[in-house]
Amino acid sequence: MEIEITAAASIAVNFAPATTAEEIFQNVRTILATPVYSVPLDRSFGVNAKLLDLPMPVSRAKLAAEIVQAVQKFEPRVEVTRVSFNGEPINGRLQPTVRLRLKE
Known part of the structure; x- marks a missing residue:
């Protein structure tokens, strides 16, 4: 099973996901949306916004490499198969889209 996840500014958290896959993909969205150093008890969690x-x-x-490393470290139940970017380079907007595959 493969799915694409795009980093979003706001994430609605589901505290009781119906499936393990839903939980995993929610975790990856959280990793993508969290800047490094912003989590008090785990300063390395997230992606380096600098x-x-x-x-x-x-x-x-550098962001593609950072995303792959962060997902491997914090959500080892998935494998990143591709990182692509959308956005408006003229406006300096860069939005990552990550394709993931569940590990068996």
């Missing part, structure tokens, strides 16, 4: 200040091509490459 990468967004770099030039667009550099930011894309």
Whole structure:
């Protein structure tokens, strides 16, 4: 099973997901939406938001690597198969979309 998840500014948290897959994908959305250093008891949780200040091509490459590492570390039940970016480079908007596959 593969699914694509796009980073969102706001996330509605479901405290009782119906399936394990729903729980896993919700966890990945949380990882993508959380800046590193913002979680008091785990400062390494999330994705480094400082990468967004770099030039667009550099930011894309480093952010893709950061996303893969963060997902591998914090949600090992999935595998990242692709990271792509949407957005408006003219306005400096960069929105990652991550394709995931559940590990068996």
